[in-house]
Amino acid sequence: EAQVTQNPRYLITVTGKKLTVTCSQNMNHEYMSWYRQDPGLGLRQIYYSMNVEVTDKGDVPEGYKVSRKEKRNFPLILESPSPNQTSLYFCASSLSPALGTQYFGPGTRLTVL
Amino acid sequence: GIQVEQSPPDLILQEGANSTLRCNFSDSVNNLQWFHQNPWGQLINLFYIPSGTKQNGRLSATTVATERYSLLYISSSQTTDSGVYFCAVDRPSGTYKYIFGTGTRLKVLA
Numbered sequence: 390e391a392q393v394t395q396n397p398r399y400l401i402t403v404t405g406k407k408l409t410v411t412c413s414q415n416m417n418h419e420y421m422s423w424y425r426q427d428p429g430l431g432l433r434q435i436y437y438s439m440n441v442e443v444t445d446k447g448d449v450p451e452g453y454k455v456s457r458k459e460k461r462n463f464p465l466i467l468e469s470p471s472p473n474q475t476s477l478y479f480c481a482s483s484l485s486p487a488l489g490t491q492y493f494g495p496g497t498r499l500t501v502l
Numbered sequence: 503g504i505q506v507e508q509s510p511p512d513l514i515l516q517e518g519a520n521s522t523l524r525c526n527f528s529d530s531v532n533n534l535q536w537f538h539q540n541p542w543g544q545l546i547n548l549f550y551i552p553s554g555t556k557q558n559g560r561l562s563a564t565t566v567a568t569e570r571y572s573l574l575y576i577s578s579s580q581t582t583d584s585g586v587y588f589c590a591v592d593r594p595s596g597t598y599k600y601i602f603g604t605g606t607r608l609k610v611l612a
Contacts, residue, residue: 420598431605432602433602437599437600439598445597447599448599479545490535491590493537493544493545495543496543
């Protein structure tokens with residue numbers, strides 16, 4: 390089944406404890422992206438990747454890192470999480486940057502205490 | 503930067519009614535998509551429609567790129583249509599960053 394998977398689905402952590410949210414797609418998509426969703430602010434793009442080893446900042450990249458070492462994986466790294474990073478996170482992928490139909494993962498609900 | 507506005511912000515319908523959701527954007531775009539976020543939070547893509555008209559069952563969408571708007575039509579609404587509808591556009595110049603509208607929250611009553 391073609392899908393985008395994220396892990397973990399739920400995470401409660403404490404300030405400063407490094408964490409990684411994994412994202413994987415099995416559709417051989419070139420383009421992958423991370424978004425966060427917050428009440429009143431909607432969905433905002435954190436980082437995106439046009440292909441392996443090609444990443445760029447979205448609207449809200451501060452406090453996050455990403456890497457794209459393999460085509461299928463695009464992990465989101467929070468080196469030192471803070472409470473303002475409490476949010477619902479979505480990973481998405483599309484066949485190519487120019488063919489923009491994005492498919493979303495199920496989301497990861499992160500709480501930073 | 504580009505602004506994306508959706509209207510109406512909230513909509514309540516009786517089952518079986520039709521509705522039109524609108525997405526206005528302030529600059530030219532290369533890509534436009536419509537998504538549905540169901541009450542469980544899942545984001546489902548509905549249409550990739552940078553221009554023209556598409557239909558999928560009870561849903562259809564039209565984008566008039568020259569006038570910078572897109573419309574999503576829902577006919578014979580069902581309770582399962584409830585949720586939030588978003589449009590998303592990429593920024594011009596091929597950067598492939600995406601910006602989402604603030605959404606239309608739809609509730610369909612049985």
